[in-house]
Amino acid sequence: MAFCSRLMAFSSFPINPSKVQSFGRRRITVPQVASGHWQRTTQDPDMDTLSIKCREKINQVRHILQNLEDPSGRLVMIDHLQRLGIDHHFPEEIESFISSEYNNLHCGNNGGNGSSIYDVSLTFRLLREHGYYVSSDIFNNFKDDEGSFKPSLGKDIKGMMSLYEASEVAIQGEDILDEANDFAKKSLFASLTSVESSQTSIIRHALENPFHMSLPRFSTKHHLKNLRGNDVNTKSLQELAKLDFNIVQLMHQEELKQVSKWWRDLGLSQELKFARDQPLKWFMWPLAVLSNPQFSKYRVELTKPISFIYIIDDIFDVYGTPDELILFTEAVNRWDPSDIDQLPRYMKICFMALYNLTNEIAFMVLKEHGWNPIDSLRKSWTDLCNAFLVESKWFASGHLPKADEYLRNGVTSSGVHVVLVHIFFLVGHGITRKGIDSVDNIPGLITFPATILRLWDDLGSAKDENQEGYDGSYVDCYMKEHGTSLESARQHVRQMISNAWKGLNKECLSPNPFSQSFVNASLNTARMVQVMYSYDKDQRLPVLEEFISTLLKESIPL
Structure with a gap:
């Protein structure tokens, strides 16, 4: 399951190390939530005081926005607001x-x-990020008679950084944006x-963290420093x-306390000692994916099914026998708590906890919201367990x-569909x-982030020439099927990841029955992948x- 990655160590946090070889699903060791460990490094006023000051500043900035008349200045302001996370x-x-x-733009007044x-x-x-389709032909104005970007543009560093970031919202078939990406990248490196x-x-x-492919709040401090x-x-x-950053951080700390209490009270870490005990890591996904502060309650609730993705993955990877895994998968498919007598005790405990949480x-x-989603939620779990069993x-x-067979199954075993359906x-x-039917059929807004996660995980964990033992991944499957070298296979995967991003960009621009909140969650899932799976040379x-x-x-500091 791609949410689960390879072993890593956090030297600065208390950890509980473990490492398990598994087919296509990597293990990750992360910090445990230690009591009192997450104290802030500076002492700020309490939440009420911060909130009062924040409301005052919001009104000030709103007044500034209302008095902006220059179209270019408005867009620059939007860019600042997004990069600062406000x-x-x-x-x-x-x-x-x-x-x-x-x-x-469509009246010919710009561009x-x-x-x-x-x-x-x-x-x-900005227009594409907000769902407005703009033709990439707009960049033809910056080409010379030979069809190449004018060399003189390369000296405009600010313009090149903007062009590079614009190229990241490309969709398939936009060769001019691929050319723009290459030109801007070479100019910036030079x-x-x-x-x-x-x-x-x-x-x-800018080169390492283009805005569209990054989590904005993660770069807030960088933008503040350079504003x-x-x-x-x-x-x-x-x-x-x-003010906003510190308020949201206090909110996240409180959310983490709630998650930790729920997990402790649930008692599964005592009953299923083979499974991971990592509420901090599980919470990182909702924190990133549901980034809007208004979703505090849902970040806490979303952490719960995410924890079960990891627990069930451990049952399949670590503890269950082949016969037990078949029985467990069949039980999840039946979804009947009165028909689990054939399961071993630890599986009964897990099934009932999952059944109760889902209800x-x-x-x-x-x-x-006035709708009972039990059928859709249940389907997401049966699909996941079926993929795990495969x-x-x-x-x-x-x-x-x-x-291709590995990837089709791996998109489901990534667990991304479970998260986004919830x-x-x-x-x-x-x-x-219409929206329910679409989400049940797993649309591109789910499959593309899952593909990115699956491939990025496999790319980062593919064995090199010095590794020993069997370690299945898409890279291994591709090398065996096509008889290519490791580097050639890795390059192919990198291109597939790029294509998946282009597919996701197109989904965001295409008519669909989903809210902008869901679209943002889909994008943030893809953005979080680089945070979770960017290994250094020490793994x-x-x-x-x-x-x-x-x-x-x-x-x-304020």
Whole structure:
């Protein structure tokens, strides 16, 4: 299961190490939640005091937005709001600016030969990120007679960073954006030898963390550090961003306490001692995927089914015998608590806990949104267990499937569909018959993030020439099927990940029955993959370590 990755160690956190070889599903060791460990590094006022100050700053910034008349200045402001993680305070103002810019563009009032590469790239990216389709032909204005991007553009560092980020919202078939990506990347790398060190860090950050493919709140501190200006507008943005970040961090700490208490009270860590005991790690997914502060309750609730994805994965990977795994899968498919006598005790405990949790969530959704999602939730678990069973049979037999067969199953065994189906019903936006039918059929907004996660995990954990033993992954399947080298297979996987991102971008631009909250959750799932699976040479995950410290521990001095 792709949510579960390889062994890693956190030297700065208490851990409970374990390592298990498994087919296509990697194990990850993460910090346990220690009592008192997540104290803030600075002492700020309490939540009420911070909230009062925050409301004052929100009003100040809203006043600034209402007085912005220059279209270019409006887009720059939206960009700042998003990068600082405070755009959730101003949805109406942002939508008004974006729709106005879209109308201007289609009336021929923007994007012409007189606009800079920075302005056009920013406009293009923001409109696409907000669901407005803009043709990539807009960049033809920056090509020379030979059909290449004008070399002189490469000297505009700010413009190149904007062009590079715009290229990341590409969809399949947009060759000009692939050319833009290559041109901007080469220009930015070339500039690193001639700029000041402060500018170097900004360029490297843009190359490594293009906005569309990154989690905004994770980069809030970086943008604050590099947001220049002593004017009132800039100071108001900075002050609001600091207050908002600290308030949301306090909220996340409280959510983590609730998660930890639920897990402790549930008692599964005592009953299923072979399974992982990692509520902190499980909580990282909802924290990233449901990033809007208003979803505090749902982040706590979403952590619960995520924990069962890991627990059931451990049953299939670590503890269950082949016959037991078949019995457990059949029991989940029947979904009848009166018909589990044939299961061993530990499986009965797990099944009943899963059954009760699913019914609790279904009842919550029914009360809050007026729809009983039990059939959809149940289906997500049966699909997951069926996929786990397929992988366990492959592993037991030593059979290496065809690459496409492995990936089709791996998209399901990633567990992403379980998470996003629960999000659809928990958040409750757009619960219609059409939306329910679509989510039950696992649309592209689910399959593309799952593909990205599955392939990225396999890419990071594919064996090199010095590794020993059998370690199934898409890379292994592809190498065996096509007789290619390891590097050739890895390059193929990297291209598949790029194509999956393009597919996800197209889904976000295409008509669908889903709310923007669900679309954002889909995107954030894909964005979180790089945080969870960016290994260093020592097989550690320093990005995940930093993510935990940044969002849960290190506040911003006011």
